[in-house]
Amino acid sequence: MTPQGYVALVLHAHLPFVRHPEHEEFLEEDWLYEAITETYLPLLWVLEGWLRDGVDYRMTMSLTPPLCAMLRDPLLQERYLRHISRLIELAEKEVDRTRWDTALNAVAQFYRQRFHDARHWFDAVYHRDLVGAFRKFQETGRLEIITCAATHGFLPLLEAQPNAVRGQILTARDHYMECFGRAPMGIWLPECAYTPSLEPFLHEAGLRWFILDTHGLMFGDPAPRFGVYAPVFTPTGLAAFARDTDCSRQVWSAEVGYPGDPDYRDFYRDIGFDLDYDYIRPYIHPDGIRCFTGIKYHRVTGRTPYKEVYRRDRAIEKAAVHAGHFMAERCRQIERLAKLMGRPALVVAPYDAELFGHWWFEGPEFLDFFVRKSVYDQGVYRLITPTEYLRAHPTQQLSQPTASSWGNKGYWEVWLDGSNAWIYPHLHAAAERMAELVRHHNRPDALTQRALRQAARELLLAQSSDWAFIMKTGTTVPYAVKRTKDHLGRFNRLYEQIRARQIDEAWLATIEWRDNIFPNINPQYFG
């Protein structure tokens, strides 16, 4: 039966490159470890289930280059095992500690099982290679993996030096090919930040489509006839898809969003803060700073500081109810649209992947239910990936989307305001210096080539949009400031050394060891 429309689920998985071999333990590396336990492995379990049961699903994921680089890094893999083993030890103690409280004890046992599963799958099943695990699903033809910019640079604010954008995109494309053995068709523009001048570089990388926020397409010229329910072709022939607001609102809105349901697990109540200090001491930060452990016993309960104990079975039932509601809403939406459009409507639902599992603990189960229900319980729409959609529907309206992002207020403000604007003169100057170095060293000797490559790495790492975002949102500001300054500082020092033809090889080796992202980077892209 021909469907009346399509739903394209897109998950954007990204973390900035945080790897500190110079420290035995480093707090911000926990971002990765938590995301592995709470998001990436649970998503893989969902994918495994679909594969096992022969579910004809479609889903799209961007796995950004820094995330892939970290997931493939032996040091971080080793450290993840240390992290999860410690959690298992804590969960064992928790099962014991809570023996006289049945409700808590059930949750403790749940975590113990889950952490054991995580270690088993990570180590014994996937042999520590989660990138390889995702790749396997892409090869089944049902999961489409797309690329992103090399270090998630906010491209419109880098284009003062066009080759900075070129370096971000082509390095990402190369890295994608190393990870996934083929060329990417689509790109997740970091923060959905788009401006028309990015397009030549997307062409050069062989990319065909990208995703915008709703207004990027809606405010395009001319206005898109089908709203956001069909992509447009830009004047250079790339396809631009846009996010559907209803899908975002139902999942993330504070008033009507699913994750605020009283039955779902509460994000903030964590035994890292709740328990007696001496007891929890070995499982928090080595300096004795309390932090999240990942063991959280309570559910959202209501708009109250009083929290009831989490009931896993009830939370899972609620995820199924919400998935059913989400499916019914999509059916209603698509039926209405199809009648009016005279062609199948496409609803694009992009989300940050880490919000599933890490923030919304039951998010992966919600996805599982939603996809299975979509495949088996309705006939209105079909799940699709953007590439597959373009193959089936190569005729689209021509329109020039407007510059936009998915950040607050829709443009650049989150990444360009009083807290973070100071970084741009430095980022622009460094990109210009990088271009100068490449131009002046077209036949570098081995040592100079190493220095050029490292300079490109430091430049890319400094450009990560996460630093500006953190400076603005104020979560771990000193770290973001320091990372920006460190990479720019290292870059500037390399620049001076390369120019003076006095490369300090011992120091170069040290920063190669520290900032080891993109071993095969091509400095020519930046010239």
Next chain:
Amino acid sequence: MTKSQLLAKTKAELLEMAQRLGLRGISTLKKEQLAERIEQAQTSRAAAGKTAGPVTNLVERAKQMVKRRAIRKPTAAPASASPREGSPGAGAPRHEPVEPEPAVHKFEVAPPSQPVAQKLTDDDGGELPESYGTQRLYLTARDPRWLYAYWDFSGQQMARYRQRAVDGRVVLRLFEKHVEQPVQEITLTPEARNWYIPVPKPSTTYHAELGYWQGRGRFRVITRSAEAATPSETVMAQAAARFVTIPLELNLADLYRSVREQIRHGENLDDALERLRRAGAKLGPIDADRLTEQQQAALAHLLYDDLLRRIQAGSFEISEWLRRRLLEELSSGVFSGAFSPAGASWGSGALGQPQKGFWFAVNVELIVYGATEPNATVTVDGKPIKLRPDGTFSFHYVFPDGHYRMPIVAVSADGDDRRAVELEFDRQTRDIGEVGRVKQPEHLPQPVTV
């Protein structure tokens, strides 16, 4: 916070504050020195415009938005900017509310109320240069109504130009494309390094110049920026839609490369495709997906249906209303995918804000600890436990009201010796007044390690 307020705190509290501020080398400081460092750091932070508190209340946020919208209407008054910190222009609220962003939770290692002090690594590159002296002027459109400019001049370079100026001032001039006279002229304060410029027009191309007035009304340009176009903030007119077919199998990158040079300004790839098609290639625009008038109207109705329920309006009003709605949603965070931090924890705010009035929470745990030969086997309630290498053990138990039994048995490695204890516990609780149960104190004492 003033120094005297700071000194009223304990040293441990000050150390924690200093850590949160990212100060280092503080472990050896005396209390007074510590207070000074914190005061300095707070002052410089405040100057950097970081004192804004989060506005989570939607109504408040909506009000702010309305205010901001009103203020954002550009006025004739030139923007004022302070150096380097990049404060917004005149009229823009200095303390913009920090909106929750979707990805923010990725970077949390603790609840918002409990910022984790960080231990940072050794410095590498040291401080960054004040400027690079490239004499470049950078201009970008931050959004449809604001441009942002910075210029990269050393203090010396700037001083030289100021000397040459007839009035001792360097001037930033803003031009709209195809308009000869500058649309704004901003006299820069000597310490200014950047400027936020309110502009009246979305979808408009601007460029800027930095220069100074010489004698006899002559303007000398030092440097020009590249063009920057403000994005659109409204739904454009429904011009005749043009549809093109671009098969996925087509090598678009090659095609684009081959026609890129021939594309005239303002022309699109489709026209180039058309040329290729005329030359015999099998591509190009086709007529498809033509909508009837009726279908168009119905679709518009659906896209803007909430609106139409409220206003029976012409297309101008429709697009205006839609624009406002989009902006409202953007600001509320709903639209941008940003969601309230209350999403998965309605009560999370309560963790952060001190409770009103007096409060009391008591938790009871039972700790059992002991020691034996390191190679002995110890069971608690029949279940073996793990001894530390030195033979000691320590266990915590949640201890709710009730009656409990706990046998603990130790058996020597050779199995010959056996010792046991039978523990019995009763707990009964009577609350007098409201007493919390599961919750730990708001701000648990943290040892300060530096």
